[in-house]
Amino acid sequence: MDEQNNVEMLEERVSPSLKKIVKEKEPLVTHQTDLLPKINVQNLNVYYHTTQALKQIEIQIKPQRVTALIGPSGCGKSTFLRTLNRMNDTISGARAEGTVMIDGVNIFAPNINVVALRRLVGMVFQKSNPFPKSIFDNVAYGLRVHGIKDSNNLQERVEESLIKSALWEEVKDRLHESAMALSGGQQQRLCIARALAVNPEIVLMDEPASALDPISTAKIEELIHVLKRDYTIVIVTHNMQQAARVSDWTAYFYMGSLVEYGETKKIFTAPDKKETEDYITGRFG
């Protein structure tokens, strides 16, 4: 869309990490304005084979904020989340149309390096999925994948990530034991540490606390609060209270469409649409 309209090359204004997601020396196409949303989605349609999973999604996600995606099962919120780091590419038959601009770069452009994109857009899954390796190797995995071999550097960044994910104190004496021996909540925080280790700017979370007990859930929510200082967080949740607690912005999806998007305060107190209110108050879904 903006390729046609007043486009400018603003390479010097783009963050250095962003440059890496463009494969070669292709000029970066960006908006002129400084008040860019971190993620700008226009006319997004996603299909699985012939079924349309997302319809005409338009949404601007703010940097350094937590955006919650809510809606009943099968409404497309997880699909939307997985579009943002192109994880849907791994599902055969999945196809996306439209534009998703991250810092002004369309991630569907043919010259996008998906590997670098996923480094920039980290992801935490619903079911904690540590590798059957040691705690250290789990966190170091992403770093090693991106070519970091120096052991001092690895050590430093693993420690840093574990501190950020509030797990360091619990595991510092057993870094080389299997990650499978950790509790569910610890495993999920390990997965967050693993995602943070590669220095992403955006962190996607797909119901990160749905399989956890209340205490572990509280720890994860606390963590999200701290992390939003440094990261843009998009979180899918089924838990209304959780969405209200952790997020600054909330998007309500229904049947593959974005019904309403606004500040969490407003969505949960005075939503514009009747459907949103029905869902939030539990009259439906």
Next chain:
Amino acid sequence: MPTKQSLTQKNIRLSERAIEKILLLAGISSVVLIGLIFIFLFKEAVFFFQTASPFDLIGKWVYDEWASKNIFNMMWQAVSKIPKYSLVPLICGSFLVAFPATLISAVIGIGCAIYLSEIASNKTRETLKPTLELLAGIPSVVLGFFMLAVVATVVQNLLGTKFRLNAFVGSLGTALCVLPIIITISEDALRAVPKELRDASYALGATKWQTIFGTVLPAAISGISAAVILGFGRALGETMIVVMATGNAALITLNIFSSVRTMTANIAAELGAVAQGSEHYYALFVVGSVLFAFTFILNIFSEIILSGMRRKLRM
């Protein structure tokens, strides 16, 4: 509930219990059969030691007329003035065929399993897998015949080997037998790796190759090892191909291009021609027991490894 209905329910319960018992019997029967075979094999083998010493299984001091002195003879010469029952050349032959066969089929089989589970499209897999399973369905006598008539000549022409039929030709044929086992079990192991682990790897920006070699293979390594061990057991037990393709000379050698005789080939070739109850007859049962012990231990090993893997991947 009316009494009529409870009556019929009782009948159902009875027939259900009968079915359960019948199925239990079917389940136990295989265990009982294995036990019986085990007992039979060892019982017959024990008779060998009534007339011979266990030391004979390694070798025997025999007076050599050429050298005019006693020399330690490690040979399998069951039909001879002084019968010799050394297992050393047979075990040597078995391993000289089974090791290369397992090696060849492990390299090809694991590669094939990776391709099938990680790379091939569904359509490709659906045509390739049945074709590979067809390989398992070829009677080993046909493979042996093919080895003896065609491959042996080709190998000799290519490599200029001294013996047309040798351990290498036998192991090529055996590799064809072992291949489907390694492919099937390795592929199962690779597919048992949860999709969540692959997703985690991709989400960290790993490429397909990094995901396969950094995540999927390490997670499946115990299953793949079990596949290779089972394949090795199968290679040790393979009979028809080695009877036909290895030349059947009971030599102690490490030369893969030499003719060898395996334990299995030895039993197959001789058991039909010995007098029941003779020392030679019992000696063959000793060979069979040793072979059985080898494969039994290998199977137990692979079972331990596989159950270890299932524990590790349970998330």
